[in-house]
Every structure is written in C-alpha cells, then in structure tokens.
Amino acid sequence: ATVAMPAVVRAQPQTKWRLTSSFPKSLDTIYGGAEVLANSVREATDGQFDIQVFAAGEIVPGLQALDAVSNNTVEMCHTCSYYYVGKDPTFAIATSIPFGLNARQQNSWLLEGGGNQILDEFFATFNVKGLVAGNTGAQMGGWFRKEVKSPEDFKGLKMRIAGFAGRVMAKLGAVPQQIAGGDIYPALERGTIDAAEWVGPYDDEKLGFYRVAPYYYYPGWWEGGPSIHAFVNKAKWEELPKHYQAALRAGAALANETMLAKYDALNPGALKKLYGLGTKVLPYSAEILEASFKAAEEVYTEVCAENANFKKVYDQWKPFRSQEAFWFQYPDGTFDRFQAYLQQKKMI
C-alpha cells in the first residue's frame, strides 16, 4: 500500500520569528500555550520555521503585545484579545464577554459559526491576523474579603476586574480597578481593594489570595470560556509560504486543545487544596447573577450604539449564543448534571 518514493530536494526558507507572550512563565498553563504552538511549528517544519517565545516584559510589557505585532516590532504574540478593549470594545468579543459562550461554544463560534471570519475583518484594521490558541474554560468569579449575598453588596466595592466586565460591574455600583497580577495580593491585604478576579484555582492558588480574601466565588460570568489568541502581523502572515501558514494553524489548534486539557487536569486538585487551606468556596446568588445579566445587557446596548464594529460582530454572535444555549441543555447538559449527581452522592 505504501508507495516509496525518492527524497525530493526542495527549497525550505529558514524563518526566525519572535513571539511576545502577555503572560509570565510562572503561569505555566497559559504561558505554555505559546510554547506548544512554537514547538509544534518548529518540529513540523524540521526546524526551518523557528518561533522563539518571550515572556511578558522581556521584549514589551504584557499588555502591549498586540501593539508590538501591529507595528511589527515582533512577528507575533500570544495574548487575550480583550486586553485591548481600550482601543476598541470589539476586541472583547473575540475572548469572552459577560454571559457569553462556554469553551466549546466559543470554539464552535470561532471555527464553524463565522466568528473567525468576521473577527479577521476587524483584526485586519489593526494590521493583525488572529489564530485561536488556547482557552482556560469557565473562570472563577473572584476573591472577596467579605461575603457578597445580593447585588447591593457590590455598591462601592472596589474590585480588580478587567475592562469590559468592569463596566458591567460599575452598573452594579462597584468600582472596577485595573491592577497588574503581581500587585493584587498587597492591595487585597491592605484593603486598598475589596475583591479581585484572576483566573481559576490552579493559577489563583499560586498568588496566595486565600490568605487575605477567603471568599472564593463562582462562576466568573464574564468569562464562560475565554479564548487566548495568537496574533500575527498581517504582512508577515501573507509573506509566509503556504505550508508555514498551515503549520501555524495546526500548531494553534494543538495549543488550543492542550491548554484547556491542562487547566481541566490541574484545576480540580488546586480547588481541593484551597478547600483544605480554609477557602470558602461559594456560588454567586441567583439574584446577583440576574442583576449582573441585566447590567451586561445595558452595556451591550450602549456599546452597540457607540461602536459600529462591536455592533456588527455582536449581532452576528448573539443568535449563535441562543442556539448553543438551547442545544447544550440536551445531551451535554443532562449528561453533566447526572455526572454531578453521582459525584455528590459519592457514587463515582
């Protein structure tokens, strides 16, 4: 069945790129996504397409990764699109928006629901091409110094929370704060802030928040399944030989599935450890979730009125969310719920 053929001598252009990550090496799961991608591309091209990965701050600060690609300081980056909502709120939808999609729905929208196409038109105006290259799964809802039982408890609450979700929180009366990862712990300890959201148990446990803010809420309704993107400078993407583009696309897929698989494998043990350390793990009340949803809807209405890019993507995205919310109640939702029941009854 195998047709053995002689080796063909072909020209392989040697290409060396730099990738700037928005993440420190200590967040091995999310930082590691870029390494999975780069290793896959290097191996699949027999070392000819060599992407060197730099941690946040080594070339540019973490939150300037997109700019560095846009202006061709580096050829590519690994980052969260929603870090750039200050430039345009449309960047938020590519990662995750409040009460949006879970991880599977997010992949489905991007890959098969028209998401990547509509976003690429938008990304092109920033001179970049986007590739999905990671997901964390639904995140936790943050660490609080005191319990929050009703929407009123958010009034005046100073919370470290990212851009778009911060605007929703502000509708509840919270005061959103932008604080870099390393500065969250002292701010919580001193009481400069009352609450902070980060990622999930595996990443959060490393930062020690449980010592100064014992209430750990879920779910992070602003991040049901956030994508991590690789952005490539558009001109550099177009110059690439087709087979290097294919190697990058496949490497991004490997990074996407590996990152989520890793979070899912590591988070359960970290959550159990946090329980053991005395963390009080609590669900947001239905009342808080409903008030937050209402606030998010108000923000969407406002942003759609302010920004045509956002409206265009949001209008395409919204019916997709509806159909997925419908479908996931059938085999997936009921399978997961029965699994949860068996676990609660200690039957599995």
Place this chain on the structure above:
Amino acid sequence: ATVAMPAVVRAQPQTKWRLTSSFPKSLDTIYGGAEVLANSVREATDGQFDIQVFAAGEIVPGLQALDAVSNNTVEMCHTCSYYYVGKDPTFAIATSIPFGLNARQQNSWLLEGGGNQILDEFFATFNVKGLVAGNTGAQMGGWFRKEVKSPEDFKGLKMRIAGFAGRVMAKLGAVPQQIAGGDIYPALERGTIDAAEWVGPYDDEKLGFYRVAPYYYYPGWWEGGPSIHAFVNKAKWEELPKHYQAALRAGAALANETMLAKYDALNPGALKKLYGLGTKVLPYSAEILEASFKAAEEVYTEVCAENANFKKVYDQWKPFRSQEAFWFQYPDGTFDRFQAYLQQKKMI
C-alpha cells in the same frame, strides 16, 4: 526583528499513505475529520506527505479499519476505538464508556491525564499508534417506537446499540442488536427492533428515524464525549521522519477541535428541525439513569475480573473521572446552568 535567511535546500521524503475511514461520506461531520487531518498534513508538508482518505467500504468495510492498519493493508485509519471491543474490551475506554467523561474531560484525560500513554501501551499490542482526531460531544440516547418511562420498559426491548453499552443494556433486560447504519431504518419500520441509537440530531435526521420511531431520548449516557481516533501502523509511525510525525500530531488536534466545533454548530438547527417534524424529544427518567448506572458498575466489575488490560486502564481512569466530576460543578457547571436558565426564560 525578523532575521531573513537564505532558503536552505533540504531533502524532503515524498510519502504517500492511504487512510481508511470507518464512516461513509454522507456523515460529512465525522467523515470530514479525516479530511481535515489529511489536508492539514499535506499543506504543512508542502504536499510531500500525502494522505489519501477512503470512505468506509472503498478499501475495507468500516468496522475492519483497525485490522487493515494492524496488518499494514493501509498505513492509517480514522475510526472509533470502541468498535473493536470484540478483540478486547479495553478498546472501549479510549472512545467512551457508560457514565464516563464528557468531551472536555475526555480530551483532558487523554492529553494531560495519562490516558494517551496508558492506551498507547495497549494499542501497541495491536501494532498501532493512536492519535485523538475527533469528538462528537455527548450523543443522544436513541430513537424509540414507544415511550420508556422506567427500567422495566427495557425488558425484552430490542435495541440497536454498540458493543459495550449493549452489555449494560442487557443487564436491564434489553436485547442489544448489532445493525449497520443503513439497515436501521427498515428494521425500525418493520418493528424488527424497538429502538436504535445512532449519534445526534445532525446525523440522525438524515437517516429519517423520526418517521418510524418518534420518541427521541437524551442523554446517550454511554457516550458523554466519545473520541474518534486516528490509528497509524506502529512500524510506519516509527519510520516517519520526526517532522512528519509532528505534522500528523498537529493535524489530529485540528481534526479534533474542528469536528466538535462542527457538531456543536450543526446540531442545534437539526434538533429544531426534528421538533418541527413532530419528534418527541424526552429526557431519560432519573430512575432509568440510576438503574443504567448500577448496571454499568456491574459490567465494569465483571470486565475488570475478566481482563487485566481493561482493569489497568480503568483503574487509572476512574479517579480522573471523580476529580473532573467534582471540578465541573464549579464555574463550568454553574455557568452552563445559568445560561440554560436565561434561554428557558427567553432572555437570550
């Protein structure tokens, strides 16, 4: 930042392989997984590693795909590992076993929970190397001519259901039947069988079961997140240059995420269409799920006693299921449940 380098002339071995799929072309979503894989590999190697995809029956029948790879009739196949439980029940765990893992948990176990490693030792005894290359998401629980309300309704019920799950169904008193896809419809129509499971709305609607068996149950508790595998002849895998192995690995990841994204994008519309055609879509009762779980546990005890391979993999897998069942109740489970609530209230 870019280091431009001269093209290097390198030897690229031209390799032509054949892949036999277990699926007909009409099941475009699952069959398409092999094409996604083959196209990715061909493109990433600039056409030098060319895998030609054949539908079920073109080279060997669908259920002999593994044999054809094992004996090197073809270099690789795209199939469900659990089709081969007749050779060894351990093949079932690689795909999905009753009350097992959902799609994300399954990827996590295989990629980051030791699943691929322990399975590869087993697969090697059949002369193959396994690569995860697809997932359908949780499947539906099958089409029934009459309602099933309690475990008693399964007594004497003739149901078309695959190998391992059939053994569990038999504990409830059902009579499992092995029937090829194309023969299910006439068997249901004539009443030769009372029920049949297939995949989910998108695939099932094409076969028209709704016309002859109007009760459509969920979830398919025997398939919470079944993987589709690419198997490669082990000697052929080892002969491959390392960069072709890397291109195959990454192409399999792309196939894995693409297939699930496609099912998730297409199933909602198909389910709505089935509702419109008069299908009665019903959840299995808690009583049926509990009796089925008990039956599954009995089968696991029996198979572990009969087969050391199964026991070895099952014992490694079981604590992973426990930890995932625990973890998925936190941000992911609650996020999904609130999304379902919003959909039911027509708020999204």
